[in-house]
Amino acid sequence: MLILASQSPRRAELLSQIGVPFTALSADIDESILPNETPEHYVQRLAQQKAQAGWRASADTAKRRLVLGADTVVVINEQVMGKPKDFDDARAMLNLLSGQQHQVLTAVTVTSGQRFETILVKTDVTFCALSPSQIEAYWQTGEPKDKAGSYAIQGIGGKFVTHIKGSYSAVVGLPLYETNQLLSRMSQAHEC
Incomplete structure (x- = not known):
């Protein structure tokens, strides 16, 4: 039995897409960046903490279970961009x-x-040049308000992307190939 330690509808859709049965639950953690923490360490630490929180929260469920936690961040010039606080924050990010x-x-x-x-x-994701009016119009759609980096590649924000090198599904929130491989390895080890 897999527990998805996330309430993200995007992650749920992606897991369903590869045919993985799961139960989702919320895994609230402190997402503050630690002093001198690299973006790589930060995102890995959050994924681990979400999985651990999910494990603790699902203690009353089946004994033989796996818990998946994930986190996605947008990084430019070694700066982590989280979800925008308001329009000014989103405009600065975009x-x-x-x-x-x-x-x-x-x-x-x-x-x-x-x-x-x-x-x-x-x-790696490359954006076209955005005008102030494009940024404001995009904000008005409501889409950037709860997205890391203030955009959703799978939504309206996809029209700003000129090039992608890597995993599209990872940008959405869950790398399908790598997640499937990880679940296979952990399931085999869990059965022993």
């Missing part, structure tokens, strides 16, 4: 991304309680 290449880092952790394994997938 201005940074405008006409530039950035990275999307997605970490996935699967735990059996006794052991865990984490993978990190890096994808």
Whole structure:
């Protein structure tokens, strides 16, 4: 039995897409960046903490279970861009991304309680140059309000992407190939 430690509808859709049965639950953690923490360490730490929180929250369910936690961040110039606080924050983020290449880092952790394994997938995404009116119109759609980096590649924000090198599904929130491989490895180890 797999527990998805996330309420993200995108992650749920992606897991369903590869035919993985699961139960979702919320895994609330402190997502503050630690002093001198690299983006890679940050996103992996959050995925691990979400998986651990999911493990603790699902303690009353089946004994033989795996818990998956994941996190996705947008990074430009080693700066992690979270979800925007307001329009000014979103505008600042989108201005940074405008006409530039950035990275999307997605970490996935699967735990059996006794052991865990984490993978990190890096994808390069390039944006077209954005005008102030495009940024404001995009904000008005409501889409950027709860998205890392203030955009959703699978939504309206996809029209700003000129090039992607890496995993599209990782940018959406869960790298399908790598997650499937990780679940296979952990399931085999969990059965022993």
